[in-house]
Amino acid sequence: MEQEMKNCTTKGEEETVRGEDDGNKWVYDSSLDHKGRVPLRTSTGVWKAALFIIVIEFSERLTYFGTATNLISYLTKVIHQDLKEAAKSVNNWAGVTTMMPLLGGFFADAYTGRFSMILISSGLYLMGMGLLTMSQFIPGLKPCSTDTCSHPRKVHEVVFFLAIYLLSLGTGGHKPCLESFGADQFDDDHTEERKQKMSYFNWWSFALCCGLLLGVTLIVYLEDYVSWGLASLILTATMAVAVMIFYFGKPFYRYRVPEGSPLTPMLQVLFAAIRKRNLPYPPNPALLYEKSHKDKGRLLYHTNNLRFLDKAAIVEGSTNLLTEKQPNPWRLATVTEVEEMKLVINIIPIWLTSLPFGVSLAQTTTFFVKQSSTMNRKIGNDFEIPPASIHALSAIAMMVSVAIYDKILVRMLRRATGNERGINILQRIGFGMIFSILAMATAAIVEMKRLRVVEKEIILGGKTGTLSMSAFWLGPQYIILGIGDSFTLVGLQEYFYDQVPDSMRSLGIAIYLSVIGVGSFLSSFLITLADHVTKKSGTSWFGKDTNKSRLDNFYWLLAVLNGLNLCVYVLLAKRYTYKDVNRSGIVADSYKGESKVLEA
Template identity: 35%
Template sequence: MEATDEENALLLRVHPTPQVVASEYASDGSVDINKQPALKHRTGNWRACYPVLGVGFSEGMVFSAIATNLVTYLTTVLHESKVDAAKNISAWSGVCFLTPLLGAFVADSYLGRYWTIVVVLPVYIVAMLVLIASASLPVLFQSDVHPAVVYLGLYLAAIASGGVKPCISAFGADQFDSNDPAELVKKGSFFNWYFFLTTTSSLLSGTVIVWLQDNVGWAVSYVIPTVLMLICFPAFLAGSRVYRFREMGVSPLVSLLQVVVAAVRKWNAKLPDDSSLLYEQASSPCTTEASHKNKHTNQFRFFDKAAIVPPGNESTVQTSPWRLCTVTQVEELKMLLLTLPTWASFVIFYAVTSQMQSTMIEQGMLMDNHVGSFAIPPASMPIIGVLSFLIWVAAYETVLAPLARRFTGNEKGFSQWQRLAIGQALSILTMALAALVETRRLAIAEASGLRHREVPVPMSILWQGPVFFVHGAAEVFGAIGMTEFFYDQAPATMKSLCAAFGQLAVASGSYLNTAVLSVVALATTRGGATGWISDNLNEGHLDYFFWMMAALSLLNLALFVRYSMRHTDRQRKQDLDLS
């Protein structure tokens, strides 16, 4: 009995043929809001990206409005000491860049990117309302709960940020079919616009919002980005019917844990001499592509035990993944472990970055911030770093990389190791310049009789410009280089997880900075001494602290170069063995 036209249409919609999929449906497995195969002409593409970009822009505005001038708020409104403010900012920043790892896990394993964004954006709005209340209600200023209310708002924002940051750009990229050449080009354009808008949000917060905070009021400066988010959130929800969604698989983090647990359970098991006896599937469930498998290597051999097939259990179909893993899963863990030394080297790098939003601003607060009749807010100085970043990105692509290509023969101009090393070297230069500026500032304070007075010294704040400019260059070589490194070195199934590792490096750098500040404060205030970072920086020696950070960064660079040389030699030998 032949099917009717209506039945055929229904069958095509539920089980589309390959020809229909190629012409009408996204070929990457995307579905629409109703969990049906996503039609290209009704879902995704730029029509779906505009509200996504709006959320990204508003989140950047909100986050920057909080973070850019936070040191001023803590020292002038909450009356915290310089050391306490710097430590609290580092601790808060650490949470901000640690929570994306949790956000990525929740999105990949439970909620999906869309629903994670939908859940955390109201939390973001509540956090801003708490901060607005803390800055505008006089009853709170005279209460002991004022600091508690402020930190409640700050940490709610940190949690919400961790849900948005790892999801919003990836969700925008999901709107383009990577198997469609035309849409693949548009995906690259999306990332360019996303970067442009998030950078623009930082510029606006560092100029307009900071000016409002210093000259109008903190509440007003928080209301503006909050209203923007209140507009963008409903717009994001309104676009739900045109979004494309990716169905969730096994979380990469769960896959890693399965390897560790399975290997530990077989602690006393003996590895076979022939690695081909280790378990593998023709179509591994731990990969996003059925054809993707990783070859066995001899590094970290303990974890190979996770792929040992138990005697008498050759039929592995029903075996728990927490007891038996594939070689591909094991090799993915090994690849991740090999990136850890590079990741660790950037913890010091981001500890230096933490100074740009804490001690450097505190230094600027005791410098002459007037250029003619215009007063530059100290918290706006990091904008020089943002502009430097944009300049060096353009220079890298158009001048530096082509020039380096002539000498290195490398298609990218610099190898990944060279780019990362240059970034770390520029980080050392950043701290050295900051130390020289502070040495000069203290000398002027001494000559002007201001050593024991907490007032700005007659030295222009523009002397901080080279510090921020060099740090912007360091970010181009180091931070972008690290992102590229993790993307290239990461297993195919763990690109997103390794991208979150970059955020984890930022968090770890912030926490390291907090620990260093605590140790320095404890060690330099013994016996009633003023300390390097005193409440009155004119009496302290912030220059010593900057020199110490430069020395730590130099040691870090030396260890990084040594590791990179060993890694290059090991990779060369491995390539020879494979050939």
């Protein structure tokens, strides 16, 4: 008998070793290669695939920031909108652009898949950039000379706004799918690849900042001092080349098959929980219904929060799971489906408390740029940088911070905390929020100084043109926000990819982007509200002339709102329950009310 047990043990160990070897050769995370087969680990995925995706992200961000950061200058100089109207136009466009990914992410997860959605969006993006380029070169579409008229041709205005909103549609598919498609190239169930994925989010943001840096320096310089048309032509050509490079990486990618609407299982859980609301909870969570790991993706462990939803997984007395192979999903949900519903509910408070950070970010492409346009931007005697190029300091700060965090801080923190991330995701986000408060307070102090210079040189001294005060006084607020971005923005990307159900990761990245989009809309709303209130007291904070505005008061308001929000966020983060994946593939079988273990 002892010999038989020994033989069984040895056999089990051999099967385990073979299973581990097989797992190192093939990728069993529900992904497929370009021919629809189980991917071979050595020839697909990880950095060899992610680099193709990072290239198109760099190009897309170069195009986006080359357009977005100087948009307020175009609207005021060429379209001839006043400051308040231009700021609202920029915020509304940025809001739409960062809300569209919710639609693109949903369709990618439910129907098209990420790869196909990226190609569709690339086509829309190229159409928008092509139209933008034509509006600068075709005589009938060109704006009139700013020296001879105060308004451009109406046709130019229509074509221009059509083009930039086509970019919004393209971004709607690019942003949620590119980042999540890149993260899909790393297997969560493989220890080494899981660690590489954590670095991936950092270096993804590094590439994003490289695109931002070139966009707000080289491209913006061409727009302001050479030709808007030449800048658009370069961006269009760069985007076309990047799309071709992305397509050539097709054999190296790992693909996820869309599983239909990710919202349907959540509705089923809610309906089943309401229907069984009067049933008593089982004495042991192991008695709740769960499928085998083979049936559908990764399993999640049961958690004790939002217990009302657990009732959806209670097996009713009349249900015979031995004979009923596929229970009615509107009557009985699995523990994993219930936990996925909990994940979605749990992210809502985190999303809400991230919005004030999005409002702070909205200032970098609106009021910060207009402040810069009134200040001395000369380097040396002759070279003058464009107003939007000060944004480069934010990109540089973020790039340096991300590199230091990934290569130094994470390794130190891993040894100190024993956490493979170094610190958990919500802690990282919270640290960045502290920097947003400091950035808004710094912006207010710098603006107060700028207004004192305005009073001395323009109001009392009668000077015309730019102030003697250097635009690099704006550097500290950009740098502080850049450091904050390396914590909060990268943390939010990882959070909304990792903490949503596996079936809605494109939508998860879209939800992250909506933080920035809704933040832009909220910025417009706060501008309107503050303008309405301060007009009643005599002088609006937002005049047509930046030198007659009180942007410092608006920045102090944002600093206070961010401070109050941080207090709420800390309370939520302390109580948050993270996604708990069952990597062993072992589940409880409750078919007969027993608690026995099945191997998946």
